[in-house]
Amino acid sequence: MTRLAVPHFTLRDLWLSTFAAGLALAYGAAVVAAAEDDPWPDLREALFEDRQIQPGDGVIRLEAPYRAYDAAIVPITLAAEMPQTPERYIKTITLIIDNNPAPVAAVFTMTPHSGTAKISTRVRINAYTNVRAVAETSDGMLYMATKFVKASGGCSAPASKDQDKAMARLGRMKLKQSTPVRLGQPNEAQLLISHPNYSGLQMDQVTRHYIPAYFVQDVTISYGNETIMTVEGAISLSEDPSFHFSFVPEGPGALTVEVRDTEDAVFTRSWPVEPEAGS
């Protein structure tokens, strides 16, 4: 069997069985490895206990490539299929990558101020796996969307293509706003955070030690005094974490981002938001 380039640590057996299952399923059907190897029942229990989880239809959609081009940078979109209204909105979305060494990639906490709960980010994927978005609505219901993704080696893949440049840029942030800014409606923006987000699974061959995990742990995005979204991150987020999100400005103001990493370094930045006159 030709296997792909994957140092696969503790999930070796699981990985092999999932890989075999992946080969058998050429047409993108949802995949579950042999029941005894499927990590989901345990994950489900640990994260959501015995709460009921409904199918995501009409609430949450997950977009992911069936096959990743670069396992260290797999684009994922979590899109609400219902508006964020004060009456009922998506409160959290938990992004889970079943077969990753740390399966919970991120937890996004949202408010009605996001207008639309649509988030795009990039993740590392270590083995053929189901990727899940579990949305919890403000009335306490759970909904799940699932996609199978073929990728391998993403968590242990070497860092930075250009190591000097990456370290020189550490903590820098960039915000891209869609223009023109429209008052009272959801506006899209992209936040880029320069950070190596070391997974702890990348080995230094000379010292034979793993480079310690060092990653973005908390991100808080606010507009004026209102929190738009917080992100609890983990090692499965790609280097230089990227988040597309929406927010609803009710008037001119500033988007403020605060980032804290696992060494308690805090990076803060604000960008003015200037709605066009008459918009």
Next chain:
Amino acid sequence: MILALAVPARAEPLPVREVAKGVYLYQGAHGEATAENHGGIANIGFVVGDASVAVIDSGGSAHQGRRLHEAIRQVTDLPIRYVINTHVHPDHIFGNAAFLADEPDFVGHAKLPRAVAARGAYYLEGLKQRLGSASEGSEVVPPSLTVAERLDLDLGDRVLRLTAHRTAHTDHDLSVYDAVTGTLFAGDLLFRERVPVVDGSLKGWLNVMSELRAIEARRVVPGHGTPTADWPAALDRQESYLRLLRDEIRAVIRDGGTMEQAVASVAAAERDAWLLFDDYNPRNVVTAFTELEWE
């Protein structure tokens, strides 16, 4: 198992050819590294001086390195004093182990040791999984002599000039110029036929290519593909691909497009011009997108 026992003590010499006087080349196959080709997908070679021999890239596995060693011994008994690695990629360095007994200097860019530290274990694991028993004996051999800017290696009446480049194909590309024959070993700073792979900086690579043009070489040996005397015009094909990649990704970013949109559209016009395009172009787009979105 029987196969493993049948491996001869002496490996079959690689079929090298003399592309210029004293300059020998084995041209790698355009494909993926497999057990059948022993990882032999890159161009590897050696240069013979009056006093010693320098290897320029050792191949994709210890087995291929041993075959290169045999090929050298068919040409000369002079000592193998240098094994030069143009960069860290597996198809260029995993033959190093076959030369340990010669006690050469392993030569690389000043940033090669760091790249070996970060990637060596990952690449070796990947090689073992890809090649299985055909990877036997392969190991990570870091450089013992590094080049910060330039270094001349004297092989006896023959000087090789090594140049350490700024970030391009990788962040530690080294090229080798043999003044006697005017042969430039570009390493993976030049791909021909097979689609180039961006693993350093797209913008940096375009800059380094314009510096390469200033070298007055009589022929160039690319890291992948056919050597040619058509220099520096041999850079043109690669340059137009990399420019198109840059320009079209910039356009997607300017229009607020996503990485996925870029992957679906960028550089499509170059698709028929390259081998393995569908295998590597999408990945190049992802890599370059993460570089260009910081502009």
